[in-house]
Amino acid sequence: MEEKIITCINCPMGCRMTVSMENGEVRSVTGNTCKRGETYAKQECTMPLRMVTAVVPVDGSPMPLSVKTEKPIPKASIHDCMRALADVHPSLPIREKDVVLADVCGTGVNIIATRNLG
Amino acid sequence: MSEILHKQLVIIGGGPAGLAAAIAAWEDGIRNMVVLEREDTAGGILRQCIHNGFGLHRFGEELTGPEYAQRDIDRAAELGIPVQCSTTVLSLSRERQITCISPEFGLQVIEAEAVILAMGCRERPRGALGTPGTRCAGIYTAGTAQKFVNLEGLMPGKRVVILGSGDIGLIMARRMTLQGAKVLACVELMPYSSGLNRNIVQCLQDYDIPLYLSHTVTRIEGRDRLTGVEVSQVGPDRKVIPGTQMHFDCDTLLLSVGLIPENELSRGAGVELSPVTSGAEVDDSFETSIPGIYACGNVLHVHDLVDYVSEESFRAGHAAARRIQGSQRKEDLTVKVRDGSGVRGTVPQILKLRKDSEESVRLMFRPAAVYKNMACVVECGGEVLMRKRAMIFTPGEMAVMDLKPDMVRKINGDLLVRMEEA
């Protein structure tokens, strides 16, 4: 039995929740005030996901391009995702939602532009 | 004197507030209008807020700042609303005469039937904190650093301490970390953070960045570039506790210590400002003390959600349109809204009511401290009009009290908004 303490992010209450885990599975969640807390705790302890946003330099543009993962990716992949972005060289013109990097780090998630450039 | 342009409506600022106000007024039929924006493109501060989390209330999905801004920019373009960029307003008079400059149009003088102030806010700088020490390079407001990184693609430093745990500070902690810098600490004077829990978890905890509550920077070191800061604990009175110093070797200090509505123009026009919000005092149509001058968004009071900025600004835009079209209806009763215990900076400060009103009124304020299991009460002459209980009220989150038309019709005197035991 393993215990994790996490803070709920759903509202300003920020409940401190204790999650009991066994063999990678959630056994119980305590300390939450509402159902949303429990759902979040389970997700966070089994497969934490994060949206990643960043900027990448674009040749020929003084302004870098802002990008995001189309969907949240596993938290553990954030740094690899950033490293992969260091090697991306998008070319102008770019439209919002254009794919800048497909299937980042094998997550199945694309990185897309969040603005027009050029 | 050269010619004076005439406009029905001039909106100062092309950020989310200005664009929303413009869209609302256009949809009401106002055509002779212009939005004046000082940057080269509209969108305001959202352009540099590349993180996501905007728009959940308004669009039902989470957008990044540039995406949120683009929706309003596109809508304004689709309607044909003129947005004049690279234009800085130098002055605004009581008579709603605006003087502005731009490289393209030179100096222009515009007379407007109505003006909407939507200039946004700015960050409190180091000087306002009075932190002693050297005046070396490497001290930036979080927003300036954000601009360098996100709009210029340049890094302002490698080893970073952040003073202030407002959302911009937290967001920049993650931003700097992801772009390759080391963030050593986030230091907060208050015993709580004014940032969202989500940001504390996802911007600090995810990257093992410690948050020091009830601490502040007490010394700035470095002759040329910052070489370190001293951080000390503060007591409940926010005074430094001697002997609690910690030292951080860092080359960058980012300040996220509060936002101030940018009211230089409003002040110049003689608009009455609230000492609590530092924004204009407005009525429920967002009209300031000067007839025909309206204010909305962060220039009125600092918001934490852009969705509320847009919502408020739509109302201001509609109100200005009504004035221009002469369809403003005379009020039967004017009352004041006062802050009671635990409540700071309720907006609007004045309500102009009609007996047969069919409209609801939204009151927004900041709780003065963190309150758990308390209720917010709106009362009139000792009678409770509305009571809202919540598990938590915190200064980091604007509280909203929507008075329904039947409640509004009951108002017969000044309102008091206060917190009480649930």
Next chain:
Amino acid sequence: MQDIIIVGAGVTGCALARVLSRYEASVKVLDEGADLAEGASKANSGIVHAGYDAVPGTMKARMNVEGARMYPELCRELGVPYRMNGAMVVAFSETDRKTLEELLEQGIRNGVHGLRILEKDEMFALEKQLNPEAVCALYVPESGITSPYEMTFALADHAAVNGVVFQMNTHVRSVKYQEGLWHLETSQGPETCRILVNCSGGDSGRLHGEMGGTREVEIIHRRGQYYLLDRPEVLPFDHTMFQCPTVMGKGVLVAPTVHGNVLLGPTAEDIDDRLNTETTQEGLDRILKACRLTWPGVQVRTAVTNFSGIRAHEKQGDFIIGPVDGAEHAWEAVGMESPGLSAAPAVGEYLGAMLAEAEGLTKKAEWKKPIPLPRPFHEMSTEERREAVEKDPLNGRLICRCEVVTEAEIRAAIRRPVGATTVDGVKRRTRAGMGRCQGGFCSPRVVEILSEELGVPMTDIRKDSPDSWLLCGDIREALKGEARA
């Protein structure tokens, strides 16, 4: 090889350089700072003292009174802000009144005009915010205010127009007189000259020794901390408000600045490190406490910044101006603490004339007039602004909102004869970044403009000194972990 090298580009060195630029001689000014006026000249009270408080018969008394009289005309000629706002030295006790009477007498002996004691009714009629417990005040109508660094820039620009070369970031490590020439070892390599002048402020004691001066010179580094308050709608005081002087200096003042801010300070602390311009909590607290005596309503909530400057106090207490005893073709102006700013124009003329005569310099056929500085945009009327934008569309691009500074003005500041090369250099020449947001909005733009004008990448732009970097690389380098550690 130069005819003359002046070490120190503060207000004294630049005033001298301007005077020497009238003569047929090559002149170079070296300074360890990244810009002109980097020492005491950038961080002082900005007061043009009338000259009542220097001991009669001293160099300080003579140079102060002569220098102050030159200010109105010189500032007009060079386009430097100046206002003769008058000063009051306020007495809070009958003992203080005695001091005022002594100052009055001393001032008259020094040749200061218009001094008189104001009694309560007159004093309070002039200054309504003054502490009601004030007893009386010495009224000094000839006292003025100026911008010390803008004065230095203007003096240097005029000198440069007439051929003087300014070289910054150059620390003079050692000097040696050999075979009729001065040989200098500097941080930028060797320099030689016929005539060497020491105007190096805090470093002047050391340089005096290096030059072989036999007279004993000891510089004490006296730090003064200040608060600068935001421009209020109405100035709390129109006059410069002094308290009675102490052995450490002229006492704490509350003064308007030429730009409409309010200055509080200075403290007076003797420190070991001549470059330690750190402010301290104790110092700032002391200013506030002391100022409250003059101005009970003082609030530092509106402070724009706090800063400190270091005065070079010579132990004997007077300016030392003239040839260096025991050395050849060696001159100096040392111990230039307050009233050094007020005295500078007179010191330039006095030392310049003495040096020119002794060294046999002849006047140039033509001495070019200063290039007039354009009127600042923030001071222009609407019609003037309209014309300015028509003439140069870059005047239509406002960079600093707080102080109303346009892109054209920033570019012009970089293109001045001794132009800005740093963010602080732009700030002091244009006021961009001096306002309440402290450069939050405008500094990224200023960095960009500097990079364009100087033809270097933005990462090469500095706040002031070569080590005061602002940006450490682009985001791609940072991601790859190659950015500066």
